Amino acid sequence: MNTHANSSKLIPGATGEWEVVIGLEIHAQVTSHSKLFSGASTEFGGAPNSHVSLVDAAMPGMLPVINEECVRQAIRTGLALKAQINHRSVFDRKNYFYPDLPQGYQISQYKHPIVGEGVVLVDLSPTEQIKVGIERLHLEQDAGKSLHDLGANDSHVDLNRSGVALMEIVSKPDMRSADEAKAYVTKLRTILRYVGTCDGNMEQGSLRADVNVSVRKPGAPFGTRCEIKNVNSIRFIGQAIDVEARRQIGILEDGGTIDQETRLYDPNKGETRSMRSKEEAHDYRYFPDPDLLPLEFDQAYVDELAQHLPELPDEKKARFISQYGLSPYDAGVLVLERASADYFEAAAKGRDAKLVANWVINELFGRLNKEGKSVEASPVSAAQIGGIVDLIASNVISGKLAKDLFEIVWLEGGDPAQIVEARGMKQVTDTGAIEAAVDEIIVRNPDKVEQAKAKPTMLGWFVGQVMKATGGKANPQAVNDLLKAKLGL
Amino acid sequence: MSDLTRLTLAEARDGLSARKFSAVELNQSFIDAVARANSLNVYLVETPEKALAQAKASDERIARGEAGPLEGIPLGVKDLYATEGVQTTAASHILEGFIPQYESTVTANLWRDGATMLGKLNLDEFAMGSSNETSYFGPAISPWRRQGADGKVSDAKIVPGGSSGGSAAAVAARLCLGATATDTGGSIRQPAAFTGTVGIKPTYGRCSRFGIVAFASSLDQAGPIARTVRDTAILLRSMAGHDPKDTTSVDAPVPDYEKSVGASVKGKVIGIPKEYRLDGLSAEIAALWDRGVEWLKAAGAEIREISLPHTRHALPAYYIVAPAEASSNLARYDGVRYGLRKTGKDIVDLYELTRAEGFGKEVRRRIMIGTYVLSAGYYDAYYLRAQKIRTLIKRDFDLAYQAGVDAILTPATPSPAFALGEKGSADPVEMYLNDVFTVTVNMAGLPGLVVPGGLSSDGLPLGLQLIGRPFEEETLFALGQAIEEAAPKIGLPEAWWA
Numbered sequence: 001m002n003t004h005a006n007s008s009k010l011i012p013g014a015t016g017e018w019e020v021v022i023g024l025e026i027h028a029q030v031t032s033h034s035k036l037f038s039g040a041s042t043e044f045g046g047a048p049n050s051h052v053s054l055v056d057a058a059m060p061g062m063l064p065v066i067n068e069e070c071v072r073q074a075i076r077t078g079l080a081l082k083a084q085i086n087h088r089s090v091f092d093r094k095n096y097f098y099p100d101l102p103q104g105y106q107i108s109q110y111k112h113p114i115v116g117e118g119v120v121l122v123d124l125s126p127t128e129q130i131k132v133g134i135e136r137l138h139l140e141q142d143a144g145k146s147l148h149d150l151g152a153n154d155s156h157v158d159l160n161r162s163g164v165a166l167m168e169i170v171s172k173p174d175m176r177s178a179d180e181a182k183a184y185v186t187k188l189r190t191i192l193r194y195v196g197t198c199d200g201n202m203e204q205g206s207l208r209a210d211v212n213v214s215v216r217k218p219g220a221p222f223g224t225r226c227e228i229k230n231v232n233s234i235r236f237i238g239q240a241i242d243v244e245a246r247r248q249i250g251i252l253e254d255g256g257t258i259d260q261e262t263r264l265y266d267p268n269k270g271e272t273r274s275m276r277s278k279e280e281a282h283d284y285r286y287f288p289d290p291d292l293l294p295l296e297f298d299q300a301y302v303d304e305l306a307q308h309l310p311e312l313p314d315e316k317k318a319r320f321i322s323q324y325g326l327s328p329y330d331a332g333v334l335v336l337e338r339a340s341a342d343y344f345e346a347a348a349k350g351r352d353a354k355l356v357a358n359w360v361i362n363e364l365f366g367r368l369n370k371e372g373k374s375v376e377a378s379p380v381s382a383a384q385i386g387g388i389v390d391l392i393a394s395n396v397i398s399g400k401l402a403k404d405l406f407e408i409v410w411l412e413g414g415d416p417a418q419i420v421e422a423r424g425m426k427q428v429t430d431t432g433a434i435e436a437a438v439d440e441i442i443v444r445n446p447d448k449v450e451q452a453k454a455k456p457t458m459l460g461w462f463v464g465q466v467m468k469a470t471g472g473k474a475n476p477q478a479v480n481d482l483l484k485a486k487l488g489l
Numbered sequence: 490m491s492d493l494t495r496l497t498l499a500e501a502r503d504g505l506s507a508r509k510f511s512a513v514e515l516n517q518s519f520i521d522a523v524a525r526a527n528s529l530n531v532y533l534v535e536t537p538e539k540a541l542a543q544a545k546a547s548d549e550r551i552a553r554g555e556a557g558p559l560e561g562i563p564l565g566v567k568d569l570y571a572t573e574g575v576q577t578t579a580a581s582h583i584l585e586g587f588i589p590q591y592e593s594t595v596t597a598n599l600w601r602d603g604a605t606m607l608g609k610l611n612l613d614e615f616a617m618g619s620s621n622e623t624s625y626f627g628p629a630i631s632p633w634r635r636q637g638a639d640g641k642v643s644d645a646k647i648v649p650g651g652s653s654g655g656s657a658a659a660v661a662a663r664l665c666l667g668a669t670a671t672d673t674g675g676s677i678r679q680p681a682a683f684t685g686t687v688g689i690k691p692t693y694g695r696c697s698r699f700g701i702v703a704f705a706s707s708l709d710q711a712g713p714i715a716r717t718v719r720d721t722a723i724l725l726r727s728m729a730g731h732d733p734k735d736t737t738s739v740d741a742p743v744p745d746y747e748k749s750v751g752a753s754v755k756g757k758v759i760g761i762p763k764e765y766r767l768d769g770l771s772a773e774i775a776a777l778w779d780r781g782v783e784w785l786k787a788a789g790a791e792i793r794e795i796s797l798p799h800t801r802h803a804l805p806a807y808y809i810v811a812p813a814e815a816s817s818n819l820a821r822y823d824g825v826r827y828g829l830r831k832t833g834k835d836i837v838d839l840y841e842l843t844r845a846e847g848f849g850k851e852v853r854r855r856i857m858i859g860t861y862v863l864s865a866g867y868y869d870a871y872y873l874r875a876q877k878i879r880t881l882i883k884r885d886f887d888l889a890y891q892a893g894v895d896a897i898l899t900p901a902t903p904s905p906a907f908a909l910g911e912k913g914s915a916d917p918v919e920m921y922l923n924d925v926f927t928v929t930v931n932m933a934g935l936p937g938l939v940v941p942g943g944l945s946s947d948g949l950p951l952g953l954q955l956i957g958r959p960f961e962e963e964t965l966f967a968l969g970q971a972i973e974e975a976a977p978k979i980g981l982p983e984a985w986w987a
Contacts, residue, residue, distance in 0.1 A: 054591055058821040060584065061571045061593060061700040063735050093817050095863070097840055104820020155836070157825070285863035287872060290707035290814055293736055 009177040010218065013249045019218045020245040021225075022181045023135075023173035024237075025210040026188060027166045028198035029142070030073045036141050036165035037064030037107060044204050048147075048158040056163040058102035063291050066091075070165040071295065073197040074114050074139050075305050077167055080195045080312055081134050083118025085302050089138075091292045095285040099157050100144035108168075110286045113138035114295065120171075120191070121314055122183045126329040132184045133172035142166050161205075167198065173212065173222065178238040178245075185209060185234050190313050194338045208232050211265075213244045215252065223248070224258040228265050228272055240265035244272045316341055324353035333361055339375045340365070346382035347389070356389050363406050384409050387416035396420060397427050398476055427475050431482065437469045438462075438482045449487060456489050493518040494663040495981070498562055498720035499747075501666055505551060505561050512547035512561025516540045516605055519563045523607055523664050525987040529630045531659045533568050534576050535608040543605035550603065557603030559727055565665035567656050568609040569616055570596050570711075571700040575606075579702040580624040581614045583822045583829045583847025593700025594732045595669060595711045602727040607665050611655030614849045615819065616676055616704040619923040621654025622909065623851040629655040631684055631906055632662035632982040636948030642985075645908040647949065650680030650923075656714045657684040661982060667715035667724045671701060673708045674807055675927025678939040681714050682901035682952025685941045685979045687721045687969065688714040692959045693934035694739035695725075697732030703818040705811040706737075708931040718940060718969040722746035725962065741960060749963035750970045755789030757968065760894035764800035765926060767903070774900045774951070777942045781898050781953040784975035785968065795894060797885040800929060802878045807928040808921060809862050809875035815852075816859025822847060854917065883933040890958050896968055899926050901952035905945040930956050938965040940972045941979050950979055 010017035035042055038055035055062045078085050092110040115137035122130050144162035148155045169188065175181045189200040189207060200207050209232075214225035226248070228240050243265070248258050262281070263272040311319070313335045320331035320341075334344045334357065343364075348356040364385060368378060388405055391397045397405060397420055408419055420426055441462060442449055452458035459480070466479045483489075493515050496504065504510055520537040540563055547561035571577045571589040578584040592600075600606070611629035613621055621629045631649040634642050649658035653670035657680030660668050670677040672690035681688030689712045696711035703709060713724035726747065731740040761782060766775070786792055824830035824843030831842035848856065862871035889897065903925055913920030930937040935956055942953040953972060957965045 057826055059571075059589065059591070059827070060577065060579070060587070060702045060821070061589075061591075061698075063699050065734060065736055095817050095820060097820065097823060097837075099823075099825050099836055102821060102826060104823060105817055283865045285817070285860065285865075285868075287813060287817070287863055287868070290705070291703075291737065 009180075011215075011245060011249060014253050017218060018215045018245070018249050019176060020241065021173050021214045021216060021222055022175035022177075022241055023212040023225075024171045024175070024181060024184065025212070026169040026171075026185065027208045027210070028077075028169060028192055028200070029206040030070045030139075030165035030167055031197055031199060032067060032069045032073060032165055034067055034069075035163040036067055036070050036139060038163050040163065042164050046160050048156070049160065051160040052162065056102065056159055058104070064107060064289070066292065066295065067165065070139060071114070071297075072305060073165075074137060074167055075302060076195050076309060077169075077192065077197045078115030078118065078137055079302070079306050079309055080191050080197075081115070081118035081120060081137065081169075083134055083137065084116035086112065086114055086116055087297060087299070087302075088112065089114040089295045091139075091289045091295065092286045093289045096282050098143065098146075099155065100146045100159070100162065102144070102159065102162060106141050106143065107289055107292070108140035109138035112294075120184060120187055122180065122187045123332055124180065124183055126327070126332065130174070130180060132174045132180075135170040135172050137167050137169045140166050140168055173214075178241040181211070181241055182234050182238045185237060187313075190336055194310055194312055202233050205232065209237055211237055211240055211244075213241055213248070214258070215245055215248045223252075224260050226258065226260065226272070227262050229262055229275060231265055236265060236267050239267065239270065240272060243270060247272060310338070324348060324357070326354065326357050330357045330361060333365070337375060343375050343378070343382050347386045349386070351386055351389055352393055355393065356386065359385055359389055363403070367410060379411075379413065380406065380409050384416060391416055391420060395427060395475065397425055398472075400476075401425055401427065401472060424471075425473065427473050431478055434466065434470065434474050434478050435482055437466050437474070438479070438486055441465045441469065442486055452487050452489065459483060459487070459489060462487070494522050496666070497717050498666040498715055498723060499717070501562060502559070502723070506556060508551075512544040512551065512605070513541060515561060516544040516563045516607075519607055519665060522987070526662060526664055528986045529632065529658055529662055529664075530627050531611055531629050531655045531662065531664055532565065532608040533578065533580065533611050533626055533655070536575055536606055539575070540605045540607050543600070547603050547605065557601070558723070559599060560603030561605060562603070562666050563605045563607050564599060565607050565610045565656060565659045565668040566596055567612055567653055567669050567671060569612060569671055569702045570669055571702070572596055572606070572609065575609060577609065577702070578625075579615045580612045580626055581822075581847065581849070581852065582625045583843070584702075585625070585829065587828050589700075591700060594697035594734060595701070595728045598727050598730060599669070599724075604727070610653075610659055610668055613652035613654065613676075614852050615702065615815070616652035616671055616673055616709075617815070617851050617855055618651040619675070619679055619920050620648035620907070620909075620912065621651040621680075622648065622913075623651070623849055625849055628909055629658045630909075630986075631658050632984070632986065633684060633906065633949050634982070634985065635908075638946070647906045647908055648683065650683035650902075650906060652676040653680045653688070653714060657681055657686050657688070660684065660686045660714050660716055662984070662986070663981060667713055667720055669711060669728070670714045671704075671709055671711050672927075672931065672937075673704045673710075673811060674931050675924040677712045677714060678927050678937055678952070678954060679902050679923055681939040682941075682954075683906035683950065685950030685952075686714050686716055687718050687938070687940050687973070688712060689721050689725060689938045689962065689965065690930060690936065691725060691729060691962055692739075692936045693931075694737055695729045695936070695960065695962070697730070697735040697738045699732055699734040705814040706818060707814060708807075708811055710931070718938075718966055718973050719747060719750045721938075722750050722966045739960070744963055746963060746966050749966045752963075752967040752970075753789065754785065754967050754971050757785075757790045757895045757964065758893050759785050759790045759792050759968070760795035760889050760897040761792060762795050762797045762800065762897060762899060764797050765899045767925070770900075771904060773905075773945055774903060777951050777953065778898070778900050780976075781942055781972060784972050785898065787975065788971040790968070790971075793894065795889045795892070795897070797882075797889065797929070799878060799881040799885050803882050803929040803932055804921065804925055806875040806878040806882070807924070807932060808858070809871050810879065810932070812855040812859035813863050813872050814859070816856045816863065819848070819852070819856055851917070879932045882929055886929075886933045886935060886956075895958070895961075896964055897956040899954045899956065901926060901939045901954040905947070905949040905951055926954060935959060936962045936965055938962075938969045940969045941976060942972065943977050944979050
């Protein structure tokens, strides 16, 4: 399992090295058209209180009715996490008062979640992988939003999110560094996006994390943990862990003890602050929701969903390595997003896959990142990048010209082969024409010829001159060979 | 024209279809009677214009030969049912003035079948009570009065029972032909017994709970109160049915219950549970029970003594489960979105002020009991154990039914109705004991029918309860009819209030 003895992950302290222990509770908004127990829309960004049904507003006598699509999404996620699917689960009420919680309770799953134990494989580098255990996944309602800044003396409530389905995915305390935690969230988000059960959009709050952090001396029992609530970016998750671990180590090394409590991370100040102590913790008075029957389905239902599950990132990566001969690193990069992997496969069809992978990863992804575009919004299609690769493979253009061609396609679009034809970008492989150019340059620069004989690196200068003379279209290999022969190098 | 309010629902229906009178005439008779009965405090809201408009439409449908099963029949609605555009309060200050934008499924079913609405009926606040005395709007008064052996009538105001006290009193006082009610621990059956009316709590899941203000969701069930077994059967057929908006409602066809009224009960096996013969059971109630046995025997039923060993645990377990669910169900009344709001210095203050003023004493008591039994450290000792008892109670019934019992006969209440203020003012448990024969039925989710069995020595109605197998309400209607036919006719109370 984990390489937890790995000393590089330990944090040095005054009294020796410390190990940080991390577990994550991820709240992932289920991709569905309507809410978990009502028909109201889940669309993001509606006018306040425009997506609120009578059920969401908890009007007297209203009853929840389970949205089957959310159940299907939870099962599909469970399958993607290689987790146990529980054929019978129970919805409970978690009771507390808050203005953005209209029912006075959240419907959640407490003792009997829909998904049990599973596992996520997390790549830390091309050679280092850890397994993070999944404790459980359960379905629950999101709350609404309280707005305190609209009026001087009053607060407002927006119930658009009230009742939206969330999957709470609880990991085991299997992570030992901020980097591991970040890699785990990244991988989990990749999996959720692959199966289409959560868009993973952290800016819109579709994915939030509660981070449990404790520290201990290596080999010692678990320390007391603190829970950092509602961290909403992967970067902040990493920062919050580092800051909190250092805080706890400081306290312990000063002879203090850690109080189990809920804390908040403030990214502006780079610190965590106490939100409420264990003593102040709510007594949620969980009990089975009598409005809802236990959720039951059979194995055939699960099998049907499993059958239509897309290929998952781990399987895809393995296939890219074996089928296309890609390096684990390239395969890993390509499967990070399903759209990237699909793009690559479309471009690689019938071509040199390694060359295609190079072009997709280096040129395309590089350019997309620079422009902040997603692969779905790429101006260069898989067919176009395939066309460019074809022109390189058949020696029609050089690698250098291909980069120019990519730029043209990116900016102007069009069929790469036609662009090369129309703009005379074809590589000159006719040795006669290249030879003429070589001869002319040798004749005109006798001094340089002498220098080159003493200093063979001068060859580069000659190559440059020939390329210039041929408008960059000469086959560089042919130029090289000819020059070497003529200069006697 | 004779007094149309003296008709039974079935008679009124037949009269309408025979064009002996119009729906407007029928409804007007009831509207007039309701207007004269304010002293009973039965209706919280009267909707005469609505009833007349519906009646007019009914007359048109009758004329076109398109009459529904309840065409033109004026009903009262327990004010726990949400009625679109008509104030719905659960008899609580916290919902005073609340006008829903939606209709409960059960009342929608009634209007679909042609019934008309006279108004909203009084009840115990949030259906918590056994006498209608917890209503924020004052108690509903029973039309019945005590009468001594010398024939002298007492002026003491008698409770109609609860929580559906307004429903039962309205039916008994001829202020509607039938009424919707709800039953969580006996709230249909005890008031029916106290007022000499018929009430059925159907099997859990038979009627939709959508749009009914929730008290204890796993126990609440809608049902009708009417003057006869036949009338009750007619109403239940319209009220019942599957509703996709209530996942606990059951998708099973609704029989024509009226057909089983008058069906033979020959050979039916009737269980007499020995545990219901409580220590200190009054001689009057014991004698009533014995007469019930004789009437069914005479109708051809077979009587068998049975044992329901966990009965004595039912009442305490009920008073854990029901308040637990209520404490959570009533959390939504927080002053934030609708109903009463008392502002304070912050949100917690708003909650506390609103709920302290909005809820009455009994409701507050049950919220506190419920909150307590669900708290960390107490959950296992109270709520979990109560749920285990519930399973055992259900198994008691299952075993009896598996052994061939078709229905069980018990008294409906341990005593006849009492006077206002007579019970429970010092010790709430004294009031809770009213439910001793009825809560087991809710705990087990079974159907229970109450029919009048006669009058007490002081002239008040007494009821018998029949408990059936799940979804076998038809058996109860057949047996109930047999008792109704055999029992002495108790008649209708004189309209002393009008």
